[in-house]
Amino acid sequence: xxxxxxxxxxxxxxxxxxxxxxxxxxxxxxxxxxxxxxxxxxxxxxxxxxxxxxxxxxxxxxxxxxxxxxxxxxxxxxxxxxxxxxxxxxxxxxxxxxxxxxxxxxxxxxxxxxxxxxxxxxxxxxxxxxxxxxxxxxxxxxxxxxxxxxxxxxxxxxxxxxxxxxxxxxxxxxxxxxxxxxxxxxxxxxxxxxxxxxxxxxxxxxxxxxxxxxxxxxxxxxxxxxxxxxxxxxxxxxxxxxxxxxxxxxxxxxxxxxxxxxxxxxxxxxxxxxxxxxxxxxxxxxxxxxxxxxxxxxxxxxxxxxxxxxxxxxxxxxxxxxxxxxxxxxxxxxxxxxxxxxxxxxxxxxxxxxxxxxxxx
Amino acid sequence: xxxxxxxxxxxxxxxxxxxxxxxxxxxxxxxxxxxxxxxxxxxxxxxxxxxxxxxxxxxxxxxxxxxxxxxxxxxxxxxxxxxxxxxxxxxxxxxxxxxxxxxxxxxxxxxxxxxxxxxxxxxxxxxxxxxxxxxxxxxxxxxxxxxxxxxxxxxxxxxxxxxxxxxxxxxxxxxxxxxxx
Numbered sequence: 001x002x003x004x005x006x007x008x009x010x011x012x013x014x015x016x017x018x019x020x021x022x023x024x025x026x027x028x029x030x031x032x033x034x035x036x037x038x039x040x041x042x043x044x045x046x047x048x049x050x051x052x053x054x055x056x057x058x059x060x061x062x063x064x065x066x067x068x069x070x071x072x073x074x075x076x077x078x079x080x081x082x083x084x085x086x087x088x089x090x091x092x093x094x095x096x097x098x099x100x101x102x103x104x105x106x107x108x109x110x111x112x113x114x115x116x117x118x119x120x121x122x123x124x125x126x127x128x129x130x131x132x133x134x135x136x137x138x139x140x141x142x143x144x145x146x147x148x149x150x151x152x153x154x155x156x157x158x159x160x161x162x163x164x165x166x167x168x169x170x171x172x173x174x175x176x177x178x179x180x181x182x183x184x185x186x187x188x189x190x191x192x193x194x195x196x197x198x199x200x201x202x203x204x205x206x207x208x209x210x211x212x213x214x215x216x217x218x219x220x221x222x223x224x225x226x227x228x229x230x231x232x233x234x235x236x237x238x239x240x241x242x243x244x245x246x247x248x249x250x251x252x253x254x255x256x257x258x259x260x261x262x263x264x265x266x267x268x269x270x271x272x273x274x275x276x277x278x279x280x281x282x283x284x285x286x287x288x289x290x291x292x293x294x295x296x297x298x299x300x301x302x303x304x305x306x307x308x309x310x311x312x313x314x315x316x317x318x319x320x321x322x323x324x325x326x327x328x329x330x331x332x333x334x335x336x337x338x339x340x341x342x343x344x345x346x347x348x349x350x351x352x353x354x355x356x357x358x359x360x361x
Numbered sequence: 362x363x364x365x366x367x368x369x370x371x372x373x374x375x376x377x378x379x380x381x382x383x384x385x386x387x388x389x390x391x392x393x394x395x396x397x398x399x400x401x402x403x404x405x406x407x408x409x410x411x412x413x414x415x416x417x418x419x420x421x422x423x424x425x426x427x428x429x430x431x432x433x434x435x436x437x438x439x440x441x442x443x444x445x446x447x448x449x450x451x452x453x454x455x456x457x458x459x460x461x462x463x464x465x466x467x468x469x470x471x472x473x474x475x476x477x478x479x480x481x482x483x484x485x486x487x488x489x490x491x492x493x494x495x496x497x498x499x500x501x502x503x504x505x506x507x508x509x510x511x512x513x514x515x516x517x518x519x520x521x522x523x524x525x526x527x528x529x530x531x532x533x534x535x536x537x538x539x540x541x542x
Binding site for chain 2: 276278346348
């Protein structure tokens with residue numbers, strides 16, 4: 001099965017019943033699969049006129065209580081940025097699958113990249129809280145799409161599946177489970193203010209059509225949902241909560257794989273380059289090369305770096321000019337060696353071996 | 362054992378489909394692991410097309426081909442881009458009517474497009490002819506597996522044509538393999 005198709009299947013298994021999107025290489029197969037599967041699953045597929053409308057439709061569908069998603073790539077992702085901020089501000093659960101291609105602009109439509117890793121975290125204006133996952137196999141295209149829905153529903157925020165073209169277009173063996181663990185958003189208790197959060201920082205969801213009287217706005221709003229745009233305390237409390245409900249769950253939702261925790265030289269990787277790292281580790285079993293593979297990139301699991309207590313350096317191979325390498329640098333005093341690769345080809349194990357040898361000396 | 366197959370030609374020949382069928386045969390019917398990848402441009406037809414399949418008995422870590430041991434080449438451009446740099450112990454299957462150069466490693470000339478046109482009367486099944494030749498010449502997957510995978514993937518109503526194409530390929534795969542010059 002192809003990675004993009006596996007993502008669509010994972011979404012359906014997680015309960016997604018609305019897909020609004022606009023086709024774009026290399027993500028189109030997600031939409032194609034949804035178009036054929038959604039009617040039979042009792043859901044709705046809509047091809048919108050562009051990506052701005054697509055994400056708006058997804059937000060609207062989510063407010064009717066449906067699990068909703070879209071799929072896109074760089075240019076479409078850029079168009080979605082404004083409304084993604086609206087989704088953060090209105091605490092709308094949704095999933096965006098981004099099959100990353102070479103940018104900036106229309107760049108390399110058919111080639112792989114990981115250039116949107118910082119955009120998904122910081123691309124919409126204001127301080128935002130989001131979740132981003134990075135699959136490295138067709139199996140994980142399925143499994144992490146399920147997880148993206150569960151985190152979006154639980155935290156009431158956008159969750160991104162930040163895949164790359166290699167993984168999205170790859171076909172490989174997959175085992176589709178009969179059932180998956182599914183998390184549903186907590187509904188608003190009658191008599192509770194719609195944007196009043198308890199200690200979990202996530203308010204109950206006042207689904208449209210269920211009798212709630214609720215105002216949903218991108219403006220700074222109080223716990224009733226009404227605009228309160230000039231009250232500094234209301235704004236600070238709201239935005240701090242929107243960020244803290246996600247960042248505060250950092251340890252709890254962290255999802256990473258540690259290999260050889262006693263290692264001195266440690267690769268930090270995610271997505272397709274982690275397959276090259278895995279090959280290198282298997283080719284040099286006596287070296288005990290350390291690997292921290294991130295399945296969840298945002299919120300960044302900075303504590304995971306400390307799992308390598310003997311570490312002397314971190315090597316970060318990415319299909320960009322060092323976006324997550326810079327994040328690693330923020331959290332360690334040790335040398336961080338980016339291994340950027342642009343152009344669409346995947347790092348080879350031999351290339352990584354040369355970097356490793358150089359760092360180890 | 363890890364085997365890396367690279368298939369190249371031009372858009373519209375069914376290079377991708379041939380790769381998908383090969384990977385499917387390995388995974389679904391031979392019980393192996395496989396990863397299929399491709400490089401393609403924005404053109405719908407006519408541009409250079411390359412697909413790759415890695416087949417292994419064990420789970421596949423690195424998904425891309427780095428140094429293929431098997432090639433299926435269905436255009437001169439595909440040969441120049443990929444086949445001419447093949448490693449000395451690689452094996453190439455060349456579509457005889459479309460590839461004019463000959464490599465420095467082992468190769469088999471397969472008149473896939475010629476036979477698809479003259480014998481099968483449908484040039485579109487040349488890719489399936491090549492798959493048949495590949496299976497016979499290399500044993501990379503079993504005949505049973507490739508037949509089932511072809512039937513899974515081709516449009517309804519074309520099963521018989523595609524099976525005949527595959528068997529034409531089996532016969533062509535028995536041909537003499539040219540040793541390295």
